Amino acid sequence: MTLNYLVSSGGRLQGTLAVPGDKSISHRAVMLGALAEGVTRITGFLEGEDALATMNAFRAMGVEIEGPAEGRVTIRGVGMRGLKAPAQPLDCGNSGTSMRLLSGLLAGQDFDACLTGDSSLSRRPMNRIAVPLRAMGAVLETGPEGRPPVCVRGGQRLTGLRYALPMASAQVKSCVLFAGLYAQGRTCVVEPAPTRDHTERMLEAFGYPVEREGATVCVEGGGRLTATAIEVPADISSAAFFLVAASIAPGSDLTLLNVGVNPTRAGIVEILKAMGADIALTNARRLGGEPVADIRVRYAPLRGIQIPEGLVPLAIDEFPALFIAAANATGETLLTGAEELRVKESDRIQVMAEGLWALGVEAVPTPDGIRIRGGAYTGGEIDSHGDHRIAMSFAVAALRAGGDIRIRDCANVATSFPGFVALANRAGLRVTAQP
Ligand code: S3P
Numbered sequence: 001m002t003l004n005y006l007v008s009s010g011g012r013l014q015g016t017l018a019v020p021g022d023k024s025i026s027h028r029a030v031m032l033g034a035l036a037e038g039v040t041r042i043t044g045f046l047e048g049e050d051a052l053a054t055m056n057a058f059r060a061m062g063v064e065i066e067g068p069a070e071g072r073v074t075i076r077g078v079g080m081r082g083l084k085a086p087a088q089p090l091d092c093g094n095s096g097t098s099m100r101l102l103s104g105l106l107a108g109q110d111f112d113a114c115l116t117g118d119s120s121l122s123r124r125p126m127n128r129i130a131v132p133l134r135a136m137g138a139v140l141e142t143g144p145e146g147r148p149p150v151c152v153r154g155g156q157r158l159t160g161l162r163y164a165l166p167m168a169s170a171q172v173k174s175c176v177l178f179a180g181l182y183a184q185g186r187t188c189v190v191e192p193a194p195t196r197d198h199t200e201r202m203l204e205a206f207g208y209p210v211e212r213e214g215a216t217v218c219v220e221g222g223g224r225l226t227a228t229a230i231e232v233p234a235d236i237s238s239a240a241f242f243l244v245a246a247s248i249a250p251g252s253d254l255t256l257l258n259v260g261v262n263p264t265r266a267g268i269v270e271i272l273k274a275m276g277a278d279i280a281l282t283n284a285r286r287l288g289g290e291p292v293a294d295i296r297v298r299y300a301p302l303r304g305i306q307i308p309e310g311l312v313p314l315a316i317d318e319f320p321a322l323f324i325a326a327a328n329a330t331g332e333t334l335l336t337g338a339e340e341l342r343v344k345e346s347d348r349i350q351v352m353a354e355g356l357w358a359l360g361v362e363a364v365p366t367p368d369g370i371r372i373r374g375g376a377y378t379g380g381e382i383d384s385h386g387d388h389r390i391a392m393s394f395a396v397a398a399l400r401a402g403g404d405i406r407i408r409d410c411a412n413v414a415t416s417f418p419g420f421v422a423l424a425n426r427a428g429l430r431v432t433a434q435p
Pocket of ligand 1: 169171340
């Protein structure tokens with residue numbers, strides 16, 4: 001089904017908003033809940049297509065799951081060895097997290113299973129997980145050039161591995177740690193830079209010991225998971241669109257409730273503040289093992305910056321939105337060290353550059369980043385290439401565009417942000433979804 005957005009120019013954001021649950025945490029809650037002993041109850045679960053793909057995969061492997069109903073999910077865990085062979089390939093849809101994390105878990109099972117995905121996921125690299133999994137003794141095949149589908153042969157004996165990640169990727173880290181739960185001995189992952197640590201925190205919440213020292217995280221194979229209650233905070237990656245929107249639209253004053261502000265995810269707040277944004281965290285607290293806060297953001301003039309490379313993995317999903325902030329800043333914003341953006345749901349450097357050009361924004365893509373000069377821009381036609389975050393970013397851009405923005409191919413917004421159009425309109429954007 002095709003879905004396009006027509007976004008009228010202008011507007012400002014006001015009020016109090018709760019964006020949907022965190023996608024990364026929702027995936028992990030289902031995975032560990034399914035493998036735990038006992039009943040896990042989740043609240044705030046993201047009812048987006050990506051997390052639902054993970055849920056359906058576990059149902060297909062014999063796990064009883066109730067919900068989701070208004071964010072509530074109940075999982076009757078089957079224990080580490082309780083999964084059953086699925087009758088069909090497991091469809092991960094658009095979700096790289098589902099495919100990469102499930103591959104790690106499947107490597108330790110005693111049955112065979114294949115993982116497939118949509119046209120976007122089918123173009124994404126899987127050798128990054130196949131290489132370390134094979135080094136642990138897993139047997140798996142990918143499609144040509146290391147692309148999906150991924151087929152994992154069960155019944156292998158895995159051995160612990162010490163793996164230095166070649167790229168800053170939480171998905172690869174999590175995949176290796178998940179295989180490590182089934183391996184003989186210790187499995188350690190060494191990160192080149194900190195990446196989101198939800199897997200480590202959630203393993204601990206399920207009572208599984210995790211050793212962390214500096215850039216190294218280790219698990220010992222053969223342990224057990226104990227069911228627990230998980231409250232999923234609002235997704236900072238979804239909040240990101242509103243942080244940028246309120247920052248660029250004069251007269252805005254918006255509060256986002258209950259947002260996950262784990263330091264391995266909160267790079268956007270630091271980057272926007274460095275650009276001059278007026279952002280304040282209040283009511284800081286902990287929800288499960290995760291830090292959470294309300295975030296108040298008010299309009300403030302932004303200036304271009306050179307984005308520190310250390311912040312890149314901590315804001316990796318927020319760059320499409322940050323590029324819109326850069327287009328509205330005075331002077332130039334320079335991003336480097338972000339080649340991973342080229343292998344997301346789309347090539348986010350190229351697709352964003354083309355969208356910015358369509359609005360008359362000066363942008364120069366480079367192999368590992370982009371240079372953007374802020375200034376006035378027009379309305380225009382954007383092709384999101386089916387990438388949810390590109391679509392939502394250009395909806396935000398309309399706040400300051402000289403004319404309306406039409407965005408093609410927006411159906412995948414439902415992968416991470418169900419209800420985006422209604423929530424955006426409530427906050428002060430003017431978006432119409434059209435066939
Ligand atoms: C994710 C990790 C990141 C991120 C993705 C979710 C996760 O991917 O882009 O949206 O939940 O572990 P990489 O690990 O490929 O950087």
